Amino acid sequence: MSSLRAELPLLHDRHTHVSFYAALAGAADLSGCGALGAALEKLEEQKGPLRLGRGWRNNLYELPPAALDRLGPALVCNVSLHSFRMSAPARELLARDFPDIVAGIDDQNWVERHLPRVFSLFTVAGAYGIPAFMERLSGLGVWVVEDMLVSPEEAALPLARDYAGRVKLWAAPEVYRRLGPEAKKAVGGIKLFTDGALGARTAALNGRYSGGGKGMLLHSDAELTALLKEAAGLRGRAAVHAIGDAALEQLLSALERLRVPRGELAVRVEHAQLITRAQALRAKRLGLALCMQPNFSFDSADYADRLPPEYRRANNPFRMLLDEAGFVPGADLVFGSDGMPHGAGPALEAALFPPYPGQRLTLEEFRAGYCLPDLSAGRLEVEIDEEKRTAAVEVRLANAR
Numbered sequence: 396m397s398s399l400r401a402e403l404p405l406l407h408d409r410h411t412h413v414s415f416y417a418a419l420a421g422a423a424d425l426s427g428c429g430a431l432g433a434a435l436e437k438l439e440e441q442k443g444p445l446r447l448g449r450g451w452r453n454n455l456y457e458l459p460p461a462a463l464d465r466l467g468p469a470l471v472c473n474v475s476l477h478s479f480r481m482s483a484p485a486r487e488l489l490a491r492d493f494p495d496i497v498a499g500i501d502d503q504n505w506v507e508r509h510l511p512r513v514f515s516l517f518t519v520a521g522a523y524g525i526p527a528f529m530e531r532l533s534g535l536g537v538w539v540v541e542d543m544l545v546s547p548e549e550a551a552l553p554l555a556r557d558y559a560g561r562v563k564l565w566a567a568p569e570v571y572r573r574l575g576p577e578a579k580k581a582v583g584g585i586k587l588f589t590d591g592a593l594g595a596r597t598a599a600l601n602g603r604y605s606g607g608g609k610g611m612l613l614h615s616d617a618e619l620t621a622l623l624k625e626a627a628g629l630r631g632r633a634a635v636h637a638i639g640d641a642a643l644e645q646l647l648s649a650l651e652r653l654r655v656p657r658g659e660l661a662v663r664v665e666h667a668q669l670i671t672r673a674q675a676l677r678a679k680r681l682g683l684a685l686c687m688q689p690n691f692s693f694d695s696a697d698y699a700d701r702l703p704p705e706y707r708r709a710n711n712p713f714r715m716l717l718d719e720a721g722f723v724p725g726a727d728l729v730f731g732s733d734g735m736p737h738g739a740g741p742a743l744e745a746a747l748f749p750p751y752p753g754q755r756l757t758l759e760e761f762r763a764g765y766c767l768p769d770l771s772a773g774r775l776e777v778e779i780d781e782e783k784r785t786a787a788v789e790v791r792l793a794n795a796r
């Protein structure tokens with residue numbers, strides 16, 4: 396009685412990092428490790444000139460330099476992709492080609508300001524992994540993806556060429572400027588950052604984290620204004636990462652001051668997790684779109700150690716955005732995963748069964764904001780169990796290629 400069957404189109408994941416995750420797919424997966432010993436074992440199994448690790452749960456344990464150095468060249472990134480650890484032998488290996496990263500990787504301030512550059516270090520050798528990764532995604536029910544940070548070193552062009560209609564590319568301004576004319580055409584918009592992430596306690600809050608700190612804004616007001624103007628000139632479309640209410644405040648104020656005509660700059664706010672009702676109404680007036688991640692509703696539970704209760708309740712306020720601020724799924728409210736994790740099953744469960752009622756989406760809202768317009772690429776056969784709070788998904792591709 397409590398189980399419901401439905402058929403949905405495949406997903407259009409509007410925020411992920413295909414080239415980066417394809418490279419990471421070959422890295423040791425530390426996400427299941429709750430302590431140092433298990434993580435080191437996983438990293439030891441990893442072969443190659445540079446051991447790569449991902450999914451380090453840095454809220455549970457530290458990776459001491461001495462332990463990491465014994466592995467030889469090793470580079471590890473945490474679950475939220477905002478914190479990194481690099482062994483001394485890796486520093487030697489990378490000193491020539493990536494001196495800036497070697498010098499800056501331990502400085503969280505530097506890292507937050509140069510994330511695209513750090514990601515490019517992972518993607519530089521990983522472009523070969525893209526076809527296998529795209530196949531994995533389609534198996535998970537994800538057909539169209541937006542890669543939020545392509546880098547010049549890896550294959551922006553092959554990605555766009557080989558997966559025409561399935562991949563949309565965004566690039567940081569410093570990356571975009573260096574692309575050739577053909578690659579520039581393949582990139583649909585400019586990606587900007589205003590703050591960090593909740594996992595690294597760097598998302599910028601008006602309030603405070605439990606245990607102190609307010610996160611960080613990455614730019615002064617003047618710098619952000621200049622970046623937005625530049626994005627308008629370069630491509631006319633910007634996707635702006637803003638998670639904390641202070642970051643959203645800065646972005647909204649900058650756009651209100653700038654008064655760029657809507658035809659000259661279309662802005663999509665990425666994440667917008669801690670957007671307040673007043674900010675949502677201002678965003679609506681400015682004609683902004685929001686690109687949000689239903690899976691990040693679980694941050695309310697996962698980051699109970701760092702987010703005070705009022706922020707846990709305020710995270711991903713979908714009901715407020717839809718019922719009070721008038722956002723429309725599929726029009727100015729769209730969804731993506733940021734790859735944490737990918738796939739239709741986890742996306743649906745997060746949308747339908749989040750920690751707080753204010754985070755819940757209906758199946759229709761999910762379809763409008765997250766799915767392709769029709770079933771031509773394939774379909775998701777969904778079985779939803781309201782009692783168990785689960786969504787089982789079977790993926791049927793139209794033609795397995």
Ligand SMILES: [Zn+2]
Nearest residue numbers: 410411543733
């Ligand atoms: Zn992202």
